[in-house]
Amino acid sequence: MIRIALGILLLATAASTLAATEHDQMEKGLKKYGAESGDPSKTVCVCQDGGVRHGRAGWFNYNISATGASANCGVPTFNAATGAITLMSACDTFEVIGK
Numbered sequence: 001m002i003r004i005a006l007g008i009l010l011l012a013t014a015a016s017t018l019a020a021t022e023h024d025q026m027e028k029g030l031k032k033y034g035a036e037s038g039d040p041s042k043t044v045c046v047c048q049d050g051g052v053r054h055g056r057a058g059w060f061n062y063n064i065s066a067t068g069a070s071a072n073c074g075v076p077t078f079n080a081a082t083g084a085i086t087l088m089s090a091c092d093t094f095e096v097i098g099k
Contacts, residue, residue: 027064030069034060034061034062035059036061036063037061037072037074039059040059041074043096044058044097045058045060045094045097046073046095047094053091056075058089058091060074060096061090072091073090073092074088074089075090
C-alpha cells in the first residue's frame with residue numbers, strides 16, 4: 001500500500017514539473033514570432049509612433065523577465081556602405097505586418 005501511494009505521489013510530482021506555467025506559455029509565444037530585443041526576428045512590423053521612425057519597418061522584439069514581458073518594433077539603421085545594422089531603435093507604437 002505504501003508503495004502504491006509513493007508511486008502516485010512520484011507521478012503527481014513529475015507531472016506538475018512538466019506542466020508549463022503561464023509565464024512559460026508567454027515566453028514560448030514570444031519566441032515563436034519575435035526575437036529578444038536587438039536581434040532580427042521572423043516577424044516584420046512598422047513603427048507608428050508619429051516621430052522620426054514613423055513608417056519605418058523593423059522586427060518584432062521582446063524582453064521577458066520573471067515578472068512580465070514587453071514588446072516593441074526594433075527599427076534598424078543600416079550602414080550604407082556595408083549594410084550592417086549600426087543602430088536598433090525601439091518603437092513602442094507599432095503594427096505587425098507579417099511573419
